[in-house]
Amino acid sequence: MAPFSRRQMLAIIGASVAAPSIVSAQDTSPIRIGGMLPLSGPGAIEGHQVVKGLEFAVKEANEKGGVFGRKIELVMEDDESNSTKGVTAVRRLIEREKVPFIIGTYPTAVVIAASKVAAEYKVPMLSGGSTGAGATDANTPGDPWFFRAWPDSNGQGEDTARAIVRQFKAKRVAILHDATNYGVTLADQVTKVVTAEGGEIVAKESYNTGEQDFSSMLTKLRTLKPDVVYIGGWAGDGATIVRQAAEVGLRAQFVGSGSMLSDDFITLAGPASEGFAVATLYESTTPNEFGRAFGERFKAVYKHEAGTLNALGFDSTNIAIEAMRRVGKPDSAAIQQMLKSGMKDFPIVQGPKGATAAFDAKGSVNFPMFIAIVKNGKRTLVES
Amino acid sequence: MDLFLQYLANGVVIGSSYVLVAVGLTLIFGILGVVNFAHGEFYMLGAYAGVTAVTLFGMPLPLALAVVLVFSALLGFGAEAILHKPMKNRDATSSIISSFGLAVALQNAALLTLGPQPRLLKTEFSTIPIELGPVFMPLQRALIPVAMMVLIGALYLILRYTWTGRSLRSMSQHATVARLCGVRVERVAVVTFMVGAALAGVAGFLMSSVFMVHPIIGNMIVLKAFTVVILGGMGNILGAAVAGLLLGITESMTSAYLANGLRDIIGFVIVIAVLLFRPQGLFGKAFERS
Structure with a gap:
């Protein structure tokens, strides 16, 4: 029998040590x-x-x-x-x-x-x-x-916009959106779908994310008497708008973008969030x-x-x-x-x-x- | 016309919060020559201190106000030790850069410890409406200009009639001569920072029942406050008070009659115009240095 070289010897030992664990790894390891x-x-x-x-x-x-x-x-x-x-x-x-x-x-x-x-x-x-x-x-x-x-978010925007006209029977729609890509894209999409479905956009106002005071903008909106106010933006700003709208006495159906689909939004907006509508993928009452x-x-x-x-x-x-x-x-x-x-x-x-x-x-x-x-x-x- | 008065009232409310932040800023600048970009963080942390005191520890509002005052004053004490004490004999840019750094550090510390979740102070005033002729607003909003006037009035009396106030004013006129006359310059610097920070902290606390509180609210308010300080004339307290209200009203009118997207632009355009054509500010006096 030819003697093993040191390298072959090491290989054999290595293999014999490793083999059982390889085999078992294929079987039961997570x-x-x-x-x-x-x-x-x-x-x-x-x-x-x-x-x-x-x-x-x-x-x-x-x-x-x-x-x-x-x-x-x-x-x-x-x-x-x-x-x-x-x-x-x-x-x-x-x-x-x-x-x-x-x-x-x-x-x-x-x-x-x-x-x-x-x-x-x-x-x-x-x-x-x-x-x-x-x-x-x-x-x-x-x-x-x-x-x-x-x-995707486009689908969500479209479903929301269609619901504004069909479900809430809105003729006059006001759009508030933040100046980010997210807000602007949503606003454009809602404008397109609502106009196509026969609604009218009575106002379209932008705001910076984190803006704190919407009272004058909302007071002006109140005079335009929109049926639905759509908000495209982050949850924090949406909650601020909904709260301040109640303060200035703006009564309309509020509809929000997907980011406002959280319980935190409801907590932040408080009682003013009653009646607020948002498109959702899942609720436990589905x-x-x-x-x-x-x-x-x-x-x-x-x-x-x-x-x-x-x-x-x-x-x-x-x-x-x-x-x-x-x-x-x-x-x-x-x-x-x-x-x-x-x-x-x-x-x-x-x-x-x-x-x-x-x-x-x-x-x-x-x-x-x-x-x-x-x-x-x-x-x-x-x-x- | 009715709506105009409503817009005016909205502008006065938001302007009042600018005044409270700007007065502290102009005080620190006028007396110590420190341009403090971390001032918005005093506002933010004051708001958090108040909200925490009320919601977490269930304190009544007056007690929470005291907590905010003490906390903000301590913050001002610390800021003085960082921004002014070691830098006062150096170029002014050192403290400006350093205040920037402090602002970023405080903001991120708040983000890490308090989280990005916005908070709101819920008070029993939030649902009580106030009607003054055609003007309508919740009580908590209506209280803000009142609180502003009380605080600014108190500050004015202190500066006018107390020994501390006199030493603050003498410092702002001429630091060296003030020192020669026996004013304790170091103490004045600390007091200035503490008062400035306390005003900003109280403003944050007052606004926390109206506006959301989150770690980056200081960013915009400090820029607005700088606008107000420049409009009112650097170091001019009454000028800052008037300019703050003017800025608030201008913003309110802009979003009512032009477009809401322009409201943040307009203030800064005015500032640039003022700096170009009337650098001493709308209410400042131009003087020649000998």
């Missing part, structure tokens, strides 16, 4: 999946809500025995709403943690930067709350690597039976009502885990293929009854949103 959200800095409040949805989906999957007999382990990264940090986080999740897919993140700007990197690595990403159309528009149509299981069941299971664990941010975190994670289960192995490219076309029958908790994870060529799911009205300090869905 599958690590990636999560990336703003957990500190701006957006942290939203991030901490979304992460509950992620954790809840993982917890439920593990209670059902995990996938392929292996437990799922969620590895979280904090992107601090910062594009540079987001790109680093994606690299770390893919290179070091070898995750098959990533759920993330909340700010659309960070998504655009980070999903580009994930697409280069051929690892699918599912939105952690980002709604901006820019994120899915950045996908190559037909070959998306970033998936969002709900409509007519969607999967959504309602999710809401009940969620409440049993977290002791509070599930909100939109919890629901979308849950949907993204739940869809990705199911896609991985259907593929049969934690393989990123195969999971992307499955998400692209194989999930059309899989129900989601957001949206109306019968909504499924039917991603379109751009990686977005389209369904009409609900209109909710604040009643007794709680958002209540109205029949459309």
Whole structure:
């Protein structure tokens, strides 16, 4: 027998030490999946809500025995709403943690930067709350690597604008919007849809974010007697406007943009928020039976009502885990293929009854949103 | 006409908050020559101190006001030790840059510890409406100009008739001669900062029942206050009071009769015009240095 060289000897010893653990790693070691959200800095409040949805989906999957007999382990990264940090986080999740897919993140700007990197690595990403159309528009149509299981902000703006005319029967509409890209885009869109549906825009006023005093603007608006006042901007400013409108005696139906879809908005605006309307993806009173069941299971664990941010975190994670289960192995490219076309029958908790994870060529799911009205300090869905 | 009076009243309310912040700023500038960009943070932290005292510790409003006064004065004491004491013999730019730094540091500290979530002081006055002829507003708003006049009146009396007030004024006229006459210059500097910060803090507290409180509210108010200080003439307290009200009214009229998007532009356009054509300010006296 030829004697082994030192190098061969080391190789054999190394292999014999490593082999059992490699084998067992394939069998029972947990599958690590990636999560990336703003957990500190701006957006942290939203991030901490979304992460509950992620954790809840993982917890439920593990209670059902995990996938392929292996437990799922969620590895979280904090992107601090910062594009540079987001790109680093994606690299770390893919290179070091070898995750098959990533759920993330909340700010659309960070998504655009980070999903580009994930697409280069051929690892699918599912939105952690980002709604901006820019994120899915950045996908190559037909070959998306970033998936969002709900409509983009344009869809939300359109649904809201249509509801202004059809549901609230408004003839005279006033638009208040902040001077950011978000506010201006929404204002233009609402103008377009309302005019097309036969409404009239009686006023269009802009303001700077963080502006404190709207009393004179609202007094002037009162003299124009609008049926509906639409506010396109951040929640804090929206709450200030609604409060001050009540102070100056401006009586109209107030309708807000998606950012005002939070309980904080209701707290800040106080009693003045009664009757305020906003388009929403999820409420725990949804007519969607999967959504309602999710809401009940969620409440049993977290002791509070599930909100939109919890629901979308849950949907993204739940869809990705199911896609991985259907593929049969934690393989990123195969999971992307499955998400692209194989999930059309899989129900989601957001949206109306019968909504499924039917991603379109751009990686977005389209369904009409609900209109909710604040009643007794709680958002209540109205029949459309 | 009825609406005009309403707009005027709205302008007076918002102008009153500018006055309170600007008077402290002009005091610090007039007496010590320090251009304090961190002044908006005194306003912001005063608001937070008040909101915390009321909502977290359940204090009644007068007690919370006392807390705000003490807290803001301490803040002013600290700011003096950073912005004025070590820098007074250096070029004025040192303290300007340093005050910028202090503003950013305080703002971010507030963001980290208090969070970005806006807060609001809810008082029992918030729902009581006041009607004065055609003018209508909630009581808490109507109280702001009243509180402004009381505070500015008190400050005016202190400056006019007390020993401390006299030493402050002598400092603003000529620091060296004041020192030769036995004014304790160091003490005056500390008192000036404490009074300035306390005024801004109280303004923040007063406005916290009307406007939201969050870590960056100081940014805009300090710029507005600088506008007021320049319009009123640097270091001129009554000038600042009049200019503050004027700016508030101008803004209110702009958003009522022109467009709301122009309201922040208009004040700064006026400032540039004043600096070009009447650099001593609308109410300042031009004088030649010998």
